[in-house]
Amino acid sequence: MIQPKCIGKRILLTLGALVTLTLGIANGFATLATELDKPQRCLQERTYKMVGYNCANLNLKEIPQTLKSSLQIFDLSFNRIRDLNRHSFARYTDVKYLYLFENMIQNIEDDTFSELNSLEALDLSNNALKTIPQEIFRLPLLRNLYVAHNALSDLDRELTELAKPIRAPIQILSLADCWLTKLPNFGIMPDLWQLNISSNPMTELTVDQFSPMCNLRSLDLNNTQIPICSCQIITTELSVRRTKILNSHPHCTPLFSAEQSICAQDVSPAPPTSDYQQCIEIRTARKLNTEAKTAWFKISLGVLACIVLFSLILYCFHKRNAKSIKEGSKNGKKTTPIHKVMVPSGDELPIVENGNRDKLINDCD
Template structure:
C-alpha cells in the first residue's frame, strides 16, 4: 500500500490563508462596529448656555426640520446639501451661529437668510457658490462671515445691486481662494478688523481699495498674486495704519533703497481719500455716542444713588423719632391719659356767660 506523501508547504499555505481570512473578517466586523458607533442623527448639545445641534457628517441632503425651533447653534458641515430655499431655516429664526462649510451648495434662493436677524456668524466655506446672497449683508448682527474656497465670479456684479454702506457690522471676513482679482466693493466697513484674501489672483489690487476699512488690524495676503510695486505701496501704507500684514512674498517688503526708488517712480500723487475719512467719521461718531451714553448712565446712576441714600436717611430719622416718642410715653409714673380740668368758681363769684340774652336778664333781676 502506497502512503500519501505529506506536503508541509501546502499545509503552511492553507494555515496562512485561514489566518488571513479570519483577520479579514475580524477587521471587517471592527470597521462595521465603528460605523455603527457613528451617530445617525443630529445630536443636541449645549454650549455657553445656548441650545445647539451637531448635524455634521451625516450625509444630509437637506436641512432637517425636526429639531427644536429655539436652537441657537446649528452645525451642518460635511454633508451633501446642494440647495437652500426660504423654508430651509424658517423654523430656526433664533439661530446665531450657522455652519454650512464642506457641502455642495450651488443654489441659494433669494431671502433664504432674511429672517435670521439674530445671526452673528455664518460659514459657507468650501461649497460651489458663484456669489453670496446679498441679503446676508443686510443682517443687523452679522459679525463673522466665512466664504473661502468658493469661485465667487459673480460677487462684484451682485454687490452693485446692494445699498452701501452695508448694514451688517462685519468684523471678520474670510474670502481666501475665491478667484478674486480685486476687493469687492462693500462700501465703508468701519467694524472690519480682520480680512483674509489669501490665495487669490489679485492682479487689480490697490491700496485705495483698503480705504473704506479704517479699522483693519489684520490682513492675510499669503499666496496672493500681487504686482511688486502695488504690494510694496500697500504694505507701506497699511503698516503706517498699524495693520498687521501676513505675506510670504519677500518683494512686498523692500530691503534695499534701489527697490524703493524703482517703485517710487511709478507712484502718482494720491487723490483725497474720501472713503477713509468717511469711515473715520463713522467710527468717531460711534465713539462719541458710546461716551455720551456712558456719561448719561453714570449721571443717572449717581442721581439714583443720591435719591436712595436720601430716602434711607429720612427713613432712619423717622424710625428714630417714632422710637423716641414711644420711650417717653412708656416712662414709669407718667399718666399717659390726658386730664380735662374744669374751672369751678369759688364763693359768690358767678361765671360770666357771654352767650345768650336770658342769662343776662336773670343777672339784672338779682
C-alpha cells in the same frame, strides 16, 4: 511519498491563510461596527449655555425640519446639501452660529437668510457658490462671514446694486481662494478688522480699495498674485495704518527707503480718500455716542445714589423718632415728637389784663 518537510510547509501555508482570513473577517466586522456606531441623526449639544445641534457628516441633502426651533448653534457641515430656499431656516430664526461649509450648495433662493436677525456667524466656505445673497449684508448682528473656496470671480459686478453702507457690522471676512482679481466693493465697513483674501489672482488690487476699511488690523495676502509694485505700495500704506499684513512673498515688503524697491519712484503720500474720511467720521461719531451714553449713565447713577441716600436719612430719622416715642410711653411720660409743635389747649390759655378788666366792668353793670 510526501516528504515531512513539504508537509510542514503546507501546514504553515494553511495556518497563514487561516490567520489572514480571520484578520480580514475581524477587520470587516470592526469596519461594520464603526459604521453602525456612526450617528445617523442630529445630536443635541449645549455649548456656553446655548442649545445646538450637530448634524455634520450625515449625508443630508436638505435642512432637517424636526429639530427644536429654539436652537442657537446649527452645524450642517460635510453634507450633500445643494439648494437653500426661504423655508430652509424659517423655523430656526433664533440661530446665532450657522455652519454650512463643505457642502455642494449652488443655489440660494432670495430671502433665505432674511429672517435670521440673531445670526452672528455664517460659514459658507467650500461650496459651489457664484455670488453671495445680498440679504446677508442686511443682517443686523452678523459679525463673522466666511465664504472662502467658492467661485466668486464676478462678485464685484454682482454687488453693484448692493445698498451701501451695508447694515451688517462685519468684523471678520474670509474671501480666500475665490478667484478674485480685485476686492469687491462692499461700501464703508468701519467694523471690519480682519480680512483674508489669500490665494486669489489679485491682479487689479489697489490701495484705494482698502479705503472704506479704516479699522483694518489684519490682512492675509498669502499666495496672492499681486504685481510687485502694487503689493509694496499697499503694504507700505497699510503699515502706516498699523495693519498687520501676512504675506509669503519676499518682494512685498514695506517701502521706507528708495533703495528697497524699484517702485520707489511710484510711491508718494496718498491723500485720504472720501471713503476713508467717512469711515473715520463714523467711528468717531460712534465713540462720542458711546462716551455720551457712559456719561449719562454715570450721571443717572449718581442721581439715583443721592435719592437712595436721602431716603435712608429720612428713614433713620423716622426710626429714631418712633423709638423716642416708644421709650417715653414705657416710662409713663408723654413724649412730644421732635417734629410736633406744642400748642396750649383752650383751658390753659393765658389770662391777659384786658380780659380781667372787661370782666369787672361787666360785673358792675
